[in-house]
Amino acid sequence: MDAASWDARYAERGRVWSVEPNPVVVETFSGLRAGTALDVGTGEGRHATWFASRGWKVTAVDFSAEAIRKARELQAAHAPGTAGRIEWVHADVVAEPPRQDAYDAVAVMYLHLPAAQRRWALHGAAAALAPGGTLLVVGHDTANLSEGVGGPQDPAVLFTADDVARDLAVPGLRIVRAERVSRPVGDDGAAALDAVVVARRT
Template sequence: MLRECQDQPPGRALDLAAGEGRNSLWLAALGWRVTVVDFSRVALDRGRRLSEQLPAGVARHLRWVEADVRTHVPEPGAYDLVLIAYLHLPAEQRRTVLRRAADSLAPGGTLLVVGHDTTNLTEGSGGPSDPAVLFTPDDIRADLADCRLHLVRAERVRRPAGAAHGGSGEAVDALVRLERRAPPVPTPER
């Protein structure tokens, strides 16, 4: 996620199913104005406390929203970056969340989706054991096929699993980056 976001100038970001907001805190420290959405009040409260430990002013870049992403409808066309990290839902629910996320992108905005790939069950370590909630880059592309987004990257990536994610070894993730192209600027007639 770090590599995918570091080249973008700060703007408005939406972190869906953010948990304690680890990614949101990082983005806010870079100057992003982040809306942090999660259904867990406990996780959001922990994130708020963590934000208070950041340098002065960073916490004011964060807006904490307690909501279930399966029913939450983000503001259309409002965000320069939408992040969905490790949200594992059945396909139909995932598709709904992804389409709403795509609708919330501003022109020129980026949608970044990362989660455990289906091959993680046999080739990786950690993550959900229910194949019905895992996905591939192609699944995400298909979910968003008619949303008029430009595909920047769609691939499987390997990363160290770590103790927090099921132990040692590597995890296999699906990583998809899409952009809503800004409309062309009309050239003046001569």
């Protein structure tokens, strides 16, 4: 989906995603000292707002202007005390890579792109890490098509943790976690399958 398609999706109903952060974000970053964070593909801003509410200075990027508008609304409604801690940026991370060596934490959550574009975006995310920084990548696993629920139905934009680990096989970056994770959705026992990768800049 392009930016216009996402604008239309975000405009057609209340909230597309939950207000609560993904549990893997909480698990990965809760124990770290607050610093600078980059939220790539922020959507409605739930993860940027979570970072900011814990004292992080956040840059949150999305190519959908409607997503940024709703993210600002979420911040105002659920975390008014974080005013000034989030810079909302309307940009395409494939066309406009983030600043290098700038962030202690980078989250790339459910950014589904064709393989070549994904690789480019992830290289940019990795390059954005400051020394000692932590990168988290989460997305719907390829196996979610046949074994899970929800998510994109185009196999060309899905990936495995191994795919991401290969994308991030760059000097100075160490993979510390790469696995498939089952994520409960709804109350009927259904689950989505996510690919989860955590890397740290040495």
